[in-house]
Amino acid sequence: MTQFNEKLEFLSDEAGRNALLGMRRGIEREALRINACCQLAMDDHPKALGSALTHSRITTDYSEALLEFITPVAHDIDSLLTGLTETHAYSVRNLNGQKLWPVSMPCYVGKLEDIPIARYGSSNNGKLKTLYRKGLTYRYGALMQIISGVHFNFSVADELWPLLQAYSRKQGREPVGDFVSESYFGLIRNYRRLVWVLPYLFGASPALCSSFIKGQKTDLAFERTGKGTLYLPYATSLRMSDLGYTNREQESLNLSYNSLPDYLAGIQAAIHMPSAKFAEIGVKVDGEYRQLNSNILQIENEFYAPIRAKRVTRAGEKPSEALARAGVEYIEVRALDVNPFSPVGVEASQLRLLDLFLLYCLLEESPASDATEEAEIAANLRKVILEGRRPGLMLSRRGETLGLKDWLLEIFDRMTALADFLDDDTQAYHEALSVWRAAVENPAYTLSGRIHQAIVVEGKDHSDWVMTLANQYQEYFKAYPLSAEVEQGYKDEAKASLDKQQALEAADTQDFDSFLADYFKVPS
Template sequence: MSIEFLKKNKSLLKAFQCGIERETLRVTSQGTLSQKPHPKSLGAPLTHRYISTDFGEQQLEWNTPPCKTFPAAIRFLEEVMHFSLTKVKGELFWPFSMPCTLDDITIANYGTSHEGQEAMIYREGLKGRYGERLQMISGIHFNFSFNRPFWEKLHRFEKSRLPLQAFIDEKYLGIIRNFLREGWLLTYLFGASPDPKMPYATSMRMSDAGYYSRVQNQLAISFNSLKEYLADLKKTISTPKKEYRDIPLQLNDHILQNEHEHYSRIRPKAVPHKGETSLEAIEKRGIEYLEVRAIDLDPYHALGVSPEHIHFLHHFLLYCLFKSSPPLTKEMQRCLTCNQNLVAKEGRKKDLLLQCPRPTSLKKWGQRILKGMEAIPLNTPLEIERKKLEKPELTPSAILLKDIEKHGYQKVGLKLAKHHKKNLLEKPLSSKRLSALEEEVERSLIENQRLETASKILVSGYEDLELSTQILIGAALKEKIEVEVLDQKDQLIRLKKGNQVEYVKEATKTSKDSYISAHLLENKEVTKQLLREKGLSVPDGKSYTHIDEALNDYPLYEKKKVVVKPKSTNFGIGISFVPARDQTTFAHAVKGAFQCDRSIVVETFCPGEEFRFLVISGEVIGVAKRVPAHVIGDGKQTIKALVHEKNSDPSYYRDPKTYLHLGQAEKKVLKEQRLSPASIPKKGRKVFLRHNSNVSTGGDAVDVTVHPSYYKIALQATEALGAKICGVDMILPHPKKASTYAIIELNYNPVLFIHAYPYRGTPRDVAGPLLKLLF
């Protein structure tokens, strides 16, 4: 043991972060399992950072954030439990690890999002593998990590040749191996789930009658190196298990559904980034902290764990770090599990011998561990724990068993639950903490709604594809049409139904439209010419291939408002609106359009509102009124804040590509209105950020119905170009009656999502007609 390092660096012994997780059952005032759902007043359990549920809907789980001191973590847990008690009217928190009488157990409900459904299916799998009653056992998880300065100094002190992160991984794994060897001591000293039928039991929760999997014990995942750990865990996650094949609902029938199912008294962890699994996080960045799971709830303490217990855990982990930790064979790991089971079931038995690696007195081995811990320069009162080894009747399990035998399990549990509730509520909750927790409730509900909204649109497993393609894929899968992504970047998929195969690019580029139709639709000037020949109304205009030519023609447009746009691009790219008698803006618009294409179009601006008609196979599937990017003032927030709020609207899914922005173009439009991003518009004022109405620049698509005459015009326009799938953009001054109109553009490869999921209005089935056309 590097006592010299510890003596020289005492301050580093406090260079850590810690966190506490506590589980509990919500029970009625009679001590029976609550049948109420998780209260909405506590937020959404899937997205709340501190208040969640574990296996059951009635099984609360509290999580503290990473804290720099133990008192900070303990105080946070105390406050979040106080807050929770004020929200669960008439209910109590069960103080024992082992559950109350269980009648109707409801698997935790996480909502309709992909993430929520996956969490629920995972729990169905646990139910099928281990039984739901086992999953309702509660406990404490203690998360702990040494800070970077601690590791850097120890790395230099030991003159290790390993890279720093590899050194950290090795040390954390050494702690885990020693914990597996000697962590049974924690079960003896602090175990608090005895069983009247087993007079010497310390912790049924930590025995093979509690959180235990014979399958996993047979495998004994290695902690000898990070490479071995990852390889073993990956194997269990990917290897089918015959015994699990017939479970009706689960993520898969593998030995483990995922890494979270790995039941170990202590686990290496890393914080996953967005889109990562916990295992991927460890593989990419190494071990960041340890999760100690072998802790029963202390029924005599309101928080379920005492400060003294936390300090002892810290001391014990330091002991495990500085004690030699040779590799463990898998057979040795299985043998050590037998030690743990023996202590959990018979730990208080007089002269108990542990069998691994050789028969050894529990009392003598325990005293040896405590003596080794004394060398760590911490002020943990070890004398109390030493007395427990001498007198088993002083252990929490013995004290609790005596109470249960005298008064009954249910009565003791109910009495303690009421006592803890009173004590917790007597301690005031600061207004600052109360406000922060209320804000977190609101944030979690909004985030959960956002996930559910996204899940209505995004197709699980295909989220990286653009939205219109996902809409088509989702409908195809429902119709039992085979889907294969040939090129994700190119949005190219293959659909197969029976012997028929169709290739689709970007959702609406299909074999049903000819190659020449595509080119005609992409050329705005030719499109206008062909529409004009069919007697359809289009704006007057002219195309240009040279900047000077366009600039010299300014006198033709000086007295009217015009639109300047690239000849072939879509999605509103390079489009500018130029007011009359503004040569400077005209020049900027021309130059901007030429940056997007080799030729441009200048045409007369047509007054009215813009509508997109989606035509598929001779039928108008939907009409969307397109409103330029805008926000509506509330008299309180700045335009910048309103933009953020609209982009974050949980009831409407915005792809990042369709977000509202406050770039140069938007600031220019604001300036025209004598506004800036910092302006606070009056309540109800509509502030436009763009002139063009493209959804790709933040515009809204509102599903509407218009006068029947315009449907006929849209079909005539599409037929004139020979297109099967087309987006017809029309300006209508009077959409509800037959009147003037102007077709400003026909779009090859029109987006589907603005009709399938409009900002407001009726969602339209766009994929059904498209699949009907294809097959």
């Protein structure tokens, strides 16, 4: 019997099932604002949406045009998606006719220097956020930074940990906080081993507008439709390719996920590791900042990874400081493309599959990883990103060759055992498995396969196809039954966030140079 099956059997009573069902989730969805001609919006973040610096649910990422919608933590998937939909509906009604671009890869982009970097006001925190983004522009270019994605935040119930600790026979011998962090890092290692599953099923960027390339050198053998769309015949997620949200400068970091202390040590080393390439940019040139510093990471948020260990930070606390203080609280899944077939970029069946997938990663045995396995993980992911729908595609598992489909079917069998355990009369988890098992059997049913059908087989221009969806979703959100009470709540929070930003700016007396020096001061 595998460790996964043993743990399920150990948790098979009512207390165990309830503990497994107590999952908490949150979503962060990014979306570009576009004008009627499917071009990037160039105006400021709308005042009706509040302050991007202090609003809890509506903010911006890299650009003024790149909205980010954040849900509160929820126990129930349906209420989570309802809240996300309400945020979309309120926002769309306050965009002055602009629409949301419903795919990951950007719309038509003119001059790169015209892409508006997000602005957060005159407070030192606001200036730091804007300067960080300016540094990203100098380091990687603006195009990479306006790619959109969906992040899924996930944690299990507190009641689960004593049960798993009892199974592991560590109860009383190890502080529960250490056990939680150790367990989440086990989940992270297994997730990294299997991360290719997500672009295979949910990758939704097999094609892109040719304007995105803009003379970039690439060894990808793109094919072109008659209307100028570039695609790879079996690709799943160009967003996760070298063209997308990646950073080759970080490949030398070799961060360890074998324990929280190892991970934190690696992050600290990266934050303070000089980069000759980034030093050439300069930090403060002719009295004007270009980046926060010239290290491999300006700040730890710059570390691009398909999953992150997280803890809610206190005021003024950095993410790694929060982890060092109290351990891992939740994990953030960052390997999801925007789903163009959903108005909010993600659908319930995906979230239920993620529940099962992440629980499987948590409960399955997770040995430490080494450099050989890390190379195997990277090679598998690249294969699936670029040719995941290729018939008969083979991957590598612990040095042995295995068919992608065969491996996926094994994983689905494990997730089915979990669904048997978790489902009630609605059979929601089994229904989600049924939806996505069809994509295992036939790659045409993956998100990328459905997009390939529309763009390549049916010959629709990529921009026209996406713009049709953008128009449909704009009408959907305008007609969405947003109650007067909910709408007033958004208006109130928008005003409160603007007031909070003004208060922060008024209270800020320290000069920015001193603020930066204090921010990067190494704790004694």
